[in-house]
Amino acid sequence: MTTDMINQIANLMRQSKNTVVVTGAGISTEAGIPDFRGQNGIYRQLGEDRVMRIINIDFFKAHPDQFYSFYRQYFKFPDVDPSLAHQMVARFEQEGIIKGVVTQNIDNLHQQAGSRNVIPIHGNAEEFICMNRRCQKIYDHDYITNSTEAVPYCSVCGEIIKPNVVLFGENINNYLGARQLILDARLLIVIGSSLTVYPLAGFVNEFCSIAKDLVIINKGPTQLDYAARYKLDVGENSTGQILEEIYRKLQR
Numbered sequence: 012m013t014t015d016m017i018n019q020i021a022n023l024m025r026q027s028k029n030t031v032v033v034t035g036a037g038i039s040t041e042a043g044i045p046d047f048r049g050q051n052g053i054y055r056q057l058g059e060d061r062v063m064r065i066i067n068i069d070f071f072k073a074h075p076d077q078f079y080s081f082y083r084q085y086f087k088f089p090d091v092d093p094s095l096a097h098q099m100v101a102r103f104e105q106e107g108i109i110k111g112v113v114t115q116n117i118d119n120l121h122q123q124a125g126s127r128n129v130i131p132i133h134g135n136a137e138e139f140i141c142m143n144r145r146c147q148k149i150y151d152h153d154y155i156t157n158s159t160e161a162v163p164y165c166s167v168c169g170e171i172i173k174p175n176v177v178l179f180g181e182n183i184n185n186y187l188g189a190r191q192l193i194l195d196a197r198l199l200i201v202i203g204s205s206l207t208v209y210p211l212a213g214f215v216n217e218f219c220s221i222a223k224d225l226v227i228i229n230k231g232p233t234q235l236d237y238a239a240r241y242k243l244d245v246g247e248n249s250t251g252q253i254l255e256e257i258y259r260k261l262q263r
């Protein structure tokens with residue numbers, strides 16, 4: 012492990028009064044969640060075009076039965092616990108070292124680990140939401156799993172229920188809140204994202220353009236390596252080990 016760089020990152024965190032973390036799939040693969048865009052992910056298996064056509068708000072509205080049959084088959088997350096990395100991010104927040112997390116992940120693991128200020132810009136796959144704008148009742152995963160209907164409906168108003176995730180063709184959740192949290196930060200730490208998915212990559216790019224400190228901790232290259240003050244390649248270590256090491260330095 013690059014001890015020097017870990018020291019330097021810890022120093023930046025110590026000096027910063029406003030640090031925000033951005034996370035992507037890389038933090039969740041360490042918990043055992045497959046990366047949709049990775050080697051064995053559904054984008055590779057089924058073809059990105061097909062997935063994008065089905066996991067799409069227009070397709071959902073037109074063919075909810077086909078959508079749900081696909082969704083139930085391919086969007087099942089294994090029942091896993093948060094990784095060490097999720098736990099460390101939660102601890103950073105509890106101890107006032109970071110302000111919050113903007114995540115691209117929909118697996119709810121940050122929340123499970125105890126992070127409170129989380130903006131899941133692509134939604135939360137543990138939840139389902141009534142499509143009726145005046146109702147918007149939230150259902151948990153069990154309600155859908157236990158439902159024998161091909162398409163689940165709201166028990167209050169009878170409207171169709173949608174996974175509480177951002178489908179293609181929909182706006183991300185809390186666009187303004189996520190952008191603001193990132194741009195207000197003095198130090199931004201990107202963990203486990205190659206920064207290819209917009210608009211999040213755009214927010215990070217905008218953050219860099221106002222001359223603040225970006226740190227990237229990722230396995231492999233990212234789109235914004237050139238803009239980072241420090242880029243730490245995870246290599247054979249785990250992100251969790253690296254964050255734990257940073258935490259130890261901060262204790263001294």
Ligand SMILES: [Zn+2]
Binds near residue numbers: 141142147166168
């Ligand atoms: Zn409803």
